[in-house]
Amino acid sequence: MVDLTIDGKAVNVPAGTTILEAAQNIGIDIPNLCYDKDLTVFGGCRMCVVEVEGARNLQTACSTPVNPGMVVWTESERVVKARRMILELLLANHPSECIICEKTGDCRLQDYCYRYGVKESPYTGERREVEIDRGNHLIERDPNKCILCGKCVQVCHDIQVTGTIDFVDRGFYTRVTTPYDLPLNTDICRFCGQCVGVCPTGALINKQFKGTRPWEVSKVRTTCPFCGVGCNFDLNVKEERVIGVTATPEAPVNGRSLCVKGRFHKDLLYSPERITTPLIKRDGEFVEASWEEALEEVASRFKVIIDRDGSDAIAALSSARCTNEENFLMQKFMRTAVGTNNVDHCART
Amino acid sequence: MAGLATSFGSGAMTNSIGEIEFNEVLFIIGSNATEAHPIIGNKMKRAATVRGAKLIVVDPRETELAEHSTIWMRLTPGTDIALINGLIHIIITEGWADHAYIEERCEGYDDLWAVVKDYPPERASKISGVPVEQMYAAAELYAKTEKAGIFYTLGITEHTTGTANVMSLANLAMVTGHMGVESAGVNPLRGQNNVQGACDMGALPNVFSGYQAVANPDSLKKFEEAWGRKLSTAKGLTIPDMLEGAASGKVKAMYIMGEDPVLTDPDANHVRKALANLEFLVAQDLFLSESALYADVFLPAACYAEKDGTFTNTERRVQRVRRAVPPPGGARADWEILCDLSGRMGYEMHYDSPAEIMEEIRRLTPSYGGITYERIEKVGLQWPCPTLDHPGTRYLHKGTFPRGKGLLQGIEYKPAEELPDEEYPILLTTGRKLIHYNVMTRYSDSLLTLDPYERAEINPVDAEKIGVGDDDQIRVTSRRGSVVTRIRVTDKVSPGVIFMTFHYKESPANELTHAAFDPIAKTGEYKVCAVKIEKHTGEPLPAAN
Incomplete structure (x- = not known):
């Protein structure tokens, strides 16, 4: 020690x-x-x-x-002076558009400029003008806001182990980019979004968060509904609507890592194809029904069949997508209310 | 799971995800983890690139993990047992087996050797297509490394020999003593978010929660007393039996919660006929799935973000799911629907919340005995967790197996039920891909735009034979059905093999697959069937949406 x-x-x-x-x-x-x-x-x-x-x-x-x-x-005075100068040098080549930047409120560069009272750069000179990559629906890359901290490069190489991006060129022209400066696409990128998660500025943005300020959301910790790895993440909720997903360092299995499905699936919740009313089929067509009607229909039809053909004439598929509590209740329901052991789910492996 | 239950007495991942990075050797067979279990895949790649572990990958396709491997054994689909027997043969004859471990912890060694002795590497190589030298290298690397774990997924289990495949892997781990230690073991990576939990909860015809057999009088009595009802002891039906019963008219009604057997079960046309033949079908889901189209009543369910509960992941960790937003319109949580329906059927089920259901689970399920919402508020617990002060279990079978001694068994290789022949010369194998998850993510525009349609993988040799190239459309036909798909021409698959996913309803691969089932686990043979391919000349598939 x-x-x-x-x-x-x-x-x-x-x-x-x-x-x-x-x-x-x-x-x-x-x-x-x-x-x-x-x-x-x-x-x-x-x-x-x-x-x-x-x-x-x-x-x-x-x-x-x-x-x-x-x-x-x-x-100390010397330290603060040095930090101010570093910030001023960064701002010399950084767009001054915090007012409309997606990252406002969650930007380390902005935070430190605020902390050390740096509002503009005394240095004027050449500025980068690189095209913004808006070529996909998930991630926007604005290299003009990049401060070359290298975290995205490292996370892509060492945590995600894909290596889609790296530093190219030297000096003032150094930048982080893809092979041949291609826009991000599925041939070169797994869209895990881990680069977005570590970016301290607005250079890498999760597009699903556009139009939402970080202080407007509340976070609800949950477990991913896709594969069996069991990643934890936070659902970001604004006005009773899930805006998107952010990782949390407290997740025991995945830490701050997420994959494309975990990070970007939220519009699944709001698919226009979601059914939100019970349906009963009449003359071959589904018609909307109340819960009362629909559940009475199910209960009475089940009862008719149990009385006529016995409980074993009914079978149920439970679901590896549903919760433990629901699977427990489904087998309980089949074994008690219906009276059969005919319950299974698709994952027999 | 039946395989591991036979060999060890308990069927679950023996070690934990956190240990993966610290394996010195990872023997990865039939598992495309970087796409099907991306975060585990990352840890495997990280083990290889950052920590210098060696990967032994067994896969007919050149997966991303194969690219990171020290040894990639490209076996012919469905020949796993021959290959594993060959590896065990080498390990035993070269003196690399851990006889002290076998003596102390296992039984059945003679039965194992009686079969394995007939699989010298030359024979195993001839069947599996894996070169003898590669088998020696892999056997030595795996056997001689202390922290060497086996990882497998549905590439092992989705065969008519799935259970036997798993028991073979258990043999391999036991003869080398790779059990009951950190960063080793036999690790099935469970496919769906809560497969482990659905099994644990007794959503199976033969067991209550915690694998307590319905046929066991003690368990029966316990549940009858808890639930206040006389319970049936008649053997319940598995999915294939249910569908068979539906087709034959023996099963009159089905209640399907959160599954879409038409897209996900083998031989879709057979499934369709079975569902259509039912007198009454209830579907409870988020969407009108292909299966729900056959329903008489559809009950709209809340999705995971709209309800409270728990999922159990592949390493047996029970974790919280939390309601973040209300369900849309009139949709209701599955547990609420079940309680309501049960009451209407004359059996009252009242719970104020899923936490209260967990209390009942805890009381009736020994392995979940110590799990409460309070304890898993921040970090989930891994079962077995029998009491409220038990810390949970990171890795299984330390010192002893639940069945006492580990069971070594002689497992004979049996070819897949349907192999390519003159009429259907191509072998179809199926799987998942990264962007999608089963049949659900297609409802997410963000994900769909990244990967809008099926692109079956075929080798350039086969593509040239029928005169097609990247993104062209081909017709794939088996004895059971015929589908049209776009293709990607790649040497990631061998000549004579086609790979498809089952994510897309426009190109439903399971119309082609074979409804042959493992005799014990009743798992479908998704990984091998025979098809023919031809250039598609009819109406083209719709453009990507």
Whole structure:
């Protein structure tokens, strides 16, 4: 274990811990754009610089391990000045359209500019003008808002292990793009949206959230209804309507990972083909009915058949899509109310 | 599941998803995890690329996992047992078996060897099409690595020999002692979100919840007392028997909740005839599915985001599902509909909430005995979880098997029921793809636009023979039906093999599949049947919607 001091507070952490992690342990938030606890340390954005007594230069907190007796200042005058300059340099090549940006309210760049009072850049010069990729229904890529933190590249390579995107070119012209600058498509991309999940700015957007501000939604934790992996995620609800899905680091199975189905399925709920009224077939056509009529019809027809042919003339398919409670009730219903063991579901494997 | 239940005494994934990344070897057979279980697929790829694990992939198709593999064994569909027997033969004759483990933990070794001795690698290779050298390499790598897990999906079970296939894999894991330890074991990746739960809850003809047999007088008495009714001991019908009974007139009525057997069961035309022959059919679903079209009454159900409850995932973890929004219009949660209907049939079922149903499940189901909504509020628990202070179970069969000793069995290879011949020379195998999930995601425009129609995969050799190319339309015909589909020409499949999914009603692959069933589990043979293909010249398929 290592003892050190951060902003005058004593901290005791295991050797190998970084300054950033040590600070987090005692509730000190060191700003960062390219750091992510699940990814390899990149140390590229420099936002997390801190002053270490005795060191000549400011140190990046995300990549500097603690040393015994270290004295660290995370918001000293020198540190704040450096962070301001970093933000001003980023803004020099970033569209100033926060008012209409989808990411407003959930943008790290915006948050830090607010925190350090940076409202514009004193630097003027060439600006990027790259075409926005709007070629699919799910993800919008606006490279002009990219700050080159590299998190999307890492998550695509190391967590999703697909490698659809990477850095190309050098210096001012560095950008994150697809092979041959193709728009995202299913040949090169799995549309897991994990890049969107880690993007700190508005460069990568889940289109389903367009028109919704982050503070307008409430989140409901649930379990994905698709395959048997059992990912957890949050349904984002606005005015009694599911807007979209966001991942949560608290998910025991999947962490913040989701696949295309889990992340983007929400319009399934609002398919115009959903049936919302009971139907009874009369003369070969379905006609709308009340629950009273429909359930009475089922109960009476079942009873006629039980009386005439016995309970075993009725059979039920339960469902591997329904909840445990519903499957339990279906077998209970068949075994008690109907009186047969004729209950099964399609997953016999 | 019947296979693992026979071999070990309990049928479920033996290890946990969190352990996958830490396997040193992953033996992945009949599982296209990156598409069917994407997050597990990612962990497998991550094991290989980030942690340096080695993947042994057994699959007739060059899946994404095959691309990441150290050894890809491209077997002929339906020859799994011959291949696995060959691997066990090598492991035993080369002295790589774990005899101490076999001696202490297993029985039936002599029965196993009596069969396996007749599968020298040369013979196994001839049947499966996998080269002998590859078999040696795979056998050595798997047997000699401590943390080596087997992973399988429906590529193993959806055969007439599905149960036998699973028992073969159990043999392989037991002779090498890869059981009851972390990051190893035998791991079926369950297909649907709550297959595990539906089985656990007793939505099966022979068992109550927790696999308590209907035929067991103690269980029967327990449930009769809890439910206040005399219960039937007559053997219930499995799905194929139900459909057969419907077709023959023995089954008069069916109640189908949340399933679409017309699209998902093999031999769709047979299923249609069976449903049409019913006197009365009730369908309860979100949409008017292909099966619901035959219903006399349709009951509109709430979807998962509109109700409370739990799902049990493939690693036996019971997790919460929460109501986020109200159901649309008059739709109601399945559990509410069931309670209402039951009352009208003269059996009152009253629950204020699904939490109350879970209380009843907990009281009647030993493996769920410690599971309450309160305990799983934040993180789900893995059964067996017998008591309120039990922490749940991460991996099974440590020290002992539920049946005592693990059962090694001699399993003979049997060819698939229907193999290609002169008239139907192509082998059809089916599966899922990433963007879609069974027959439901097609109702999501976002997902549908990414992948709007079926593209059956055929090898360039076969494409050239009938003069077609990418996105052309072909007619695929089996002895049971005929469908039109667009194609993708790719060497991911071998010559003589066509791969289709069952996601699209315009190209319903299950009109072609064979309703031959595993004799024990009654699982359909979705993975092998014989078809012929020709260039489609009639009315083209509608353009993508």
